[in-house]
Amino acid sequence: MKAAIIVFPGSNCDRDLAVAFERAGAQVSMVWHKDTDLPQGVDIIGVPGGFSFGDYLRCGAIAANSPICRSVITHAQKGGYVLGVCNGFQVLTETRLLPGVLLRNAGLKYICKPVSLKVKTADSAFTQGYAAGSSMTVPIAHHDGNYFADDATLDRLEKEDRVAFTYDDNPNGSARDIAGILSDNRRVLGMMPHPERMAEPLHGGSDGAAMFTSLVNQLADA
């Protein structure tokens, strides 16, 4: 299974994401934002956390218009898998591959701490390693993680079982406690919490590891 991790100026979780995929058994390549083509035969693209382009204009807005993102959009439109974590989630909403937007945290503060999440659906390659309704603890580290979408969009996400994770104790004001959502074909996941930072015992926990092993297993079979 081949993964490509996009690197923007200001990305800072790109190597963590690469290590998480590698430990799960994926072949990983790093792709610079100015590249226009993805490596041949890539199964999944990781859009990492960080502060791409200094969060200028809006978080993720400049990155979403970088040359490589055109290939990311094409990959997703052809049914390819994409995982966006933290700033990566912001980038995916700015590309419109995922609905809604991440606003400034309701408390206006940058928050960096482990949070308890509820897995809302096991019906995706990302979450099938978890039981629906189970809890997991992974860290958040963001200033703009307050998920916002209009009521019709939120209703549709819930009705279509596309809310992947919710916060048990909403830290940032996100609508309906949403921490992560899936695209309509369930192959694009955006989430604010960092599964790659809780993926082995030395991290203080490994609740995030199942996402990467389940992706590698599922996409290797495909």
Place this chain on the structure above:
Amino acid sequence: MKARVHVMLKTGVLDPQGEAVRHALGSLGFDGVNGVRQGKVIELDLAETDEAEARKAVTDMCEKLLANIVIESYSVELG
């Protein structure tokens, strides 16, 4: 030609920064501020000299990059 773009959060989108500014004004003794909304102004220096063409181009820029139309509205001033 110069263009000035005003980007504001749409009505109904909570603006926590504006709310924080409102609280700070209150604590400075400025009473009676019922609401504060914070937006941004972007100034562009354009090669285009035709006003209609410039407006069309800047509107396109707003739709594609300068504003996120999910949460923001924009207005364009030329001149």
